[in-house]
Amino acid sequence: xxxxxxILLIWEYYAVxxxxxxxxxxxxxxxxxxxxxxxxxLNTGNFVRHIFVSATRVIFGFLLAAIVGIPLxxxxxxxxxxxxxxxxxxxxxxxLCPIAWIPFALAIFKTYTVTNVFxxxxxxxxxxxxxxxxxxxxxYGGFFPIFINTIHGVSSVKNSYVESALVLGATHGQxxxxxxxxxxxxxxxxGLKVGLGVSWMVIIAAEMMPGSDAGIGYLIxxxxxxxxxxxxxxSMIIIGVVGTILSGIVKVAADQTSFWQAKER
Amino acid sequence: MAFLNVDQINKHFINERKEEINALxxxxxxxxxxxxxxLLGPTGCGKTTILRIISGLEQPDNGQVxxxxxxVHGINQESTxxxxxxxxxxxRNVIDNIAFGLEMRNINRTKRYARAQEFxxxxxxxxFEKAFPYELSGGMQQRAAxxxxxxxxxxxxLMDEPFGALDERTRHRxxxxxxNIWRQQRKTIIFVTHNIDEAIxxxxxxxIMHDRPGYVENELKIVLPRPRDRxxxxxxxxHIGIREVLEDMLNSG
Ligand SMILES: Nc1ncnc2c1ncn2[C@@H]1O[C@H](COP(=O)(O)OP(=O)(O)OP(=O)(O)O)[C@@H](O)[C@H]1O
Ligand SMILES: [Mg+2]
Numbered sequence: 456x457x458x459x460x461x462i463l464l465i466w467e468y469y470a471v472x473x474x475x476x477x478x479x480x481x482x483x484x485x486x487x488x489x490x491x492x493x494x495x496x497l498n499t500g501n502f503v504r505h506i507f508v509s510a511t512r513v514i515f516g517f518l519l520a521a522i523v524g525i526p527l528x529x530x531x532x533x534x535x536x537x538x539x540x541x542x543x544x545x546x547x548x549x550x551l552c553p554i555a556w557i558p559f560a561l562a563i564f565k566t567y568t569v570t571n572v573f574x575x576x577x578x579x580x581x582x583x584x585x586x587x588x589x590x591x592x593x594x595y596g597g598f599f600p601i602f603i604n605t606i607h608g609v610s611s612v613k614n615s616y617v618e619s620a621l622v623l624g625a626t627h628g629q630x631x632x633x634x635x636x637x638x639x640x641x642x643x644x645x646g647l648k649v650g651l652g653v654s655w656m657v658i659i660a661a662e663m664m665p666g667s668d669a670g671i672g673y674l675i676x677x678x679x680x681x682x683x684x685x686x687x688x689x690s691m692i693i694i695g696v697v698g699t700i701l702s703g704i705v706k707v708a709a710d711q712t713s714f715w716q717a718k719e720r
Numbered sequence: 721m722a723f724l725n726v727d728q729i730n731k732h733f734i735n736e737r738k739e740e741i742n743a744l745x746x747x748x749x750x751x752x753x754x755x756x757x758x759l760l761g762p763t764g765c766g767k768t769t770i771l772r773i774i775s776g777l778e779q780p781d782n783g784q785v786x787x788x789x790x791x792v793h794g795i796n797q798e799s800t801x802x803x804x805x806x807x808x809x810x811x812r813n814v815i816d817n818i819a820f821g822l823e824m825r826n827i828n829r830t831k832r833y834a835r836a837q838e839f840x841x842x843x844x845x846x847x848f849e850k851a852f853p854y855e856l857s858g859g860m861q862q863r864a865a866x867x868x869x870x871x872x873x874x875x876x877x878l879m880d881e882p883f884g885a886l887d888e889r890t891r892h893r894x895x896x897x898x899x900n901i902w903r904q905q906r907k908t909i910i911f912v913t914h915n916i917d918e919a920i921x922x923x924x925x926x927x928i929m930h931d932r933p934g935y936v937e938n939e940l941k942i943v944l945p946r947p948r949d950r951x952x953x954x955x956x957x958x959h960i961g962i963r964e965v966l967e968d969m970l971n972s973g
Contacts, residue, residue: 618777618807619809620820621777622777622795622801623800623820623821623872624795624825624872626824633823637811638809712811715811715854716811718852
């Protein structure tokens with residue numbers, strides 16, 4: 456607890472010294488923003504709404520990444536054929552930072568949203584804010600950690616577990632469900648944790664791009680343009696907190712299913 | 721006719737250095753229904769290899785394994801194997817480990833738990849049903865592994881030095897428990913060991929294996945009445961005799 460206090464003190468010291476809220480607001484100004492999450496900000500809506508929009512985008516993109524990444528990872532980890540099939544593409548794409556895809560995604564998907572494309576015409580639902588381009592980059596960012604960790608998990612299942620199951624009468628399908636899956640679950644959850652973290656980082660960047668109309672990243676960019684540093688800094692703190700909560704949720708799930716791995720002797 | 725017929729099995733391995741290892745050469749033996757057979761031999765003589773071939777985890781170069789005169793293809797459905805290293809599933813608790821074989825047969829939960837409980841009691845693990853493997857001592861894990869194999873309820877149980885890593889007292893107690901189970905459940909057991917004392921204590925018949933290549937060097941019926949007394953003159957005489965056979969074999973090899 457000591458380090459955060461020191462940082463706050465240094466921050467406050469310089470804020471008072473500069474005496475320019477457009478450059479560095481005082482701690483209590485930012486704090487005041489944070490304790491009023493339902494106040495309308497610069498006519499864009501309140502913090503809660505922006506968080507909700509960002510989180511929804513991330514959750515949809517991330518779920519998509521998990522739905523595609525886990526099965527493909529299971530296949531590629533188990534069958535050499537699939538591994539050979541996927542590997543070259545993956546090796547090329549992997550070093551390509553998801554953020555590098557943002558302009559491309561914008562060019563291809565324009566600012567189409569899930570609502571436009573799937574024709575949920577008269578709704579003012581949350582889907583209006585899920586731009587396909589953003590969905591794509593979140594998916595892309597989440598996919599690789601999930602896919603690669605799943606492969607790793609499956610291919611490092613101990614042979615002795617597989618053979619034990621075989622001499623106890625397991626069929627191919629049972630082997631997959633009862634041995635391969637539970638035994639690679641810790642690695643899969645690691646992939647989900649990392650993937651969710653990447654997705655959350657990518658969405659903030661994506662929301663700063665043109666065509667964005669809501670979300671925490673958008674709020675940061677917008678308050679920067681209006682030199683509203685207190686909102687900007689409050690948004691940054693929120694990003695950190697939400698990111699921590701997201702990875703905390705996955706960590707709880709991971710601890711539930713991986714307890715045996717840490718304790719294995 | 722014999723229950724199990726191991727017929728002229730040959731098996732070689734190529735190791736990392738591309739050297740050929742002749743693990744088994746024309747290995748042949750029979751095993752009768754209800755028999756307790758011990759395979760005794762020095763380390764590296766191919767004991768694990770032959771059990772893996774009988775259970776169908778490994779294919780022989782040539783020769784065949786017959787159960788009731790039927791050739792075994794793929795996994796041997798008449799047998800199960802207790803591995804040399806305990807290999808309980810670490811993400812399953814004791815009862816779910818022991819019920820695994822029944823679960824694979826799609827027997828419902830209530831039935832398989834009832835069945836598994838019998839074997840938990842049999843191996844003395846009552847009270848540890850919900851414990852995970854990492855919470856058990858080595859001896860308890862090995863008992864759980866044995867219970868898992870027994871609960872799967874196959875006529876032939878292959879055991880690969882199951883008591884190798886245990887201290888002497890635990891080993892002796894488990895040997896007695898195993899004999900009780902064998903008698904009660906009317907199983908056929910092929911038990912691998914390199915411990916002479918263990919083989920004499922357990923077996924109806926001992927096959928002494930030659931090493932590299934592995935084949936049956938010598939066969940010995942043990943007619944001592946059970947429970948066997950390790951301190952009896954007959955036991956000691958057998959022990960010395962087998963020791964001499966093994967030493968001669970190693971010296972001449
Ligand atoms: N997969 C393998 N690759 C290469 N060599 C192998 C392989 N499996 C077994 N061997 C060799 O085959 C021989 C027999 O091995 P096996 O494991 O059957 O011996 P063992 O009698 O069970 O020995 P121990 O009593 O030490 O368990 C050994 O020389 C071993 O090095
Ligand atoms: Mg062995």
